Amino acid sequence: MKISVQKLPEGALKPIESDPKKLGFCKYFTDRMFTMQYSEADNWHNPEIKALGPLNLEPSSIVLHYAQEIFEGMKAFRTSKGEVNLFRPEMNARRFNRSAARLCMPSLPEHDFIDSIEAMIKLEERWIPSSRGAALYIRPFMIATDTILGVRASSNYMYCVILSPVGPYYQEGFNPVSLYVTDEFSRAAFGGMGEAKTGGNYAASLLAGRVAREKGCAQVLWLDPVHRRYIEEVGAMNIFFVFEDRLVTPKLNGSILAGVTRDTILMLAPHLNLKAEEREISIEEVVGGITTGAITEVFGCGTAASISPVGNLKYKDKDYIVNNRKVGKISQTIYDFLLGVQYGEKEDIFKWNKKIEF
Ligand code: PLP
Ligand code: COI
Numbered sequence: 001m002k003i004s005v006q007k008l009p010e011g012a013l014k015p016i017e018s019d020p021k022k023l024g025f026c027k028y029f030t031d032r033m034f035t036m037q038y039s040e041a042d043n044w045h046n047p048e049i050k051a052l053g054p055l056n057l058e059p060s061s062i063v064l065h066y067a068q069e070i071f072e073g074m075k076a077f078r079t080s081k082g083e084v085n086l087f088r089p090e091m092n093a094r095r096f097n098r099s100a101a102r103l104c105m106p107s108l109p110e111h112d113f114i115d116s117i118e119a120m121i122k123l124e125e126r127w128i129p130s131s132r133g134a135a136l137y138i139r140p141f142m143i144a145t146d147t148i149l150g151v152r153a154s155s156n157y158m159y160c161v162i163l164s165p166v167g168p169y170y171q172e173g174f175n176p177v178s179l180y181v182t183d184e185f186s187r188a189a190f191g192g193m194g195e196a197k198t199g200g201n202y203a204a205s206l207l208a209g210r211v212a213r214e215k216g217c218a219q220v221l222w223l224d225p226v227h228r229r230y231i232e233e234v235g236a237m238n239i240f241f242v243f244e245d246r247l248v249t250p251k252l253n254g255s256i257l258a259g260v261t262r263d264t265i266l267m268l269a270p271h272l273n274l275k276a277e278e279r280e281i282s283i284e285e286v287v288g289g290i291t292t293g294a295i296t297e298v299f300g301c302g303t304a305a306s307i308s309p310v311g312n313l314k315y316k317d318k319d320y321i322v323n324n325r326k327v328g329k330i331s332q333t334i335y336d337f338l339l340g341v342q343y344g345e346k347e348d349i350f351k352w353n354k355k356i357e358f
Helices: 062-066 089-102 110-123 199-203 206-214 260-272 283-292 329-342
Strands: 032-039 043-051 069-071 074-078 084-087 135-144 156-166 177-181 219-223 231-234 238-243 246-250 275-279 297-302 306-315 318-321 353-355
Touching: 032 110, 043 110, 062 135, 069 089, 069 199, 084 110, 089 110, 089 135, 089 260, 110 135, 110 156, 177 206, 206 219, 231 246, 238 260, 238 283, 246 260, 260 275, 260 297, 260 329, 283 306, 283 318, 297 329, 306 329
Parallel strands: 177 219, 177 306, 246 275
Antiparallel strands: 032 043, 032 156, 069 135, 074 084, 074 135, 084 353, 135 156, 219 231, 231 238, 238 246, 238 297, 297 306, 306 318
8 A cells, every 4th residue: 555645734734742641532633644545446445644624425325324333453663662553453454445345335454454554653753642541542433424315325435544653541540430320221232243344333321421421330231131130341341250260241243343452452461370261241140240259350351451450340329349349350451461561571471462563
């Protein structure tokens, strides 16, 4: 792919927030964006990097009406030696194409997906924070741009990558969060789009998220849409329950996002002498296990959230406090291992990092 790079005008570069504590999550964006177009006749064409700015979209664009859109979430980390790594980007490239297939969108060659990100990171390197816990968040996305209001898949698309320096996703940082278990709303149904990373799933989650915040919780823990019984995932994370030295996470059932961090933890578990099970786990088993102490820790995991200990589950207006709302030993060990590899402090035995060559 031959990317055309537009030179930014003198003085166009924005000042960078230098205090990592003030970064928050995706409040600031870098100076440039990558865009590329797709048409049935020309396939993917016109890859370019130019100044970040409004997209030129007709009001009748299909994405604005029928939400034909997909995205990814990744991070570039600056290591303690000053190098820059992407974390398992091929996993995001593959998931992007699985999401594309579900939404009748064209696939994007994996190497073009990764090249577009690498080219952006090389130009925007000064934006990559160097403090541990902060990173450059990468948001590739694809939207449907046909200008017609019949309900059908578009034949024209735009692919775009934007970047944002980020700190922790939750204001709690690595401290335990509370989750609200909803038995009123569903995020996705079987046969729906739950395992695709598409905006509609997040739109479906907003009202429940608002209720969760009104009840003092950071996010929603979703149950299955049929029985409202089996645990699925959290608003922006997958979830793990710790039974002493055993990790249990809901198995992928078509309505859960196949998280890269989830997969990473399942790979890591045997190395840490932990057993790992992917299976159905009911809310009764969870609240029962928390009550009896069989469940010793709960944590969520995701690119934005990293590892996020859970200190409380609110279910049917009752609080189930986990591990005295403290960070557990296993959550801490997994967090230390993951960040150790991401920030280049620990040997990358599983070859998760992809180093950017400047
Ligand atoms: N589940 C949902 C709904 C998410 O939005 C995310 C975040 O991307 C995850 C799970 C975790 O996925 P990953 O580890 O690939 O970031
Ligand atoms: C991520 O973890 O990358 C996500 O995409 C979560 C997001 C919806 C904020």
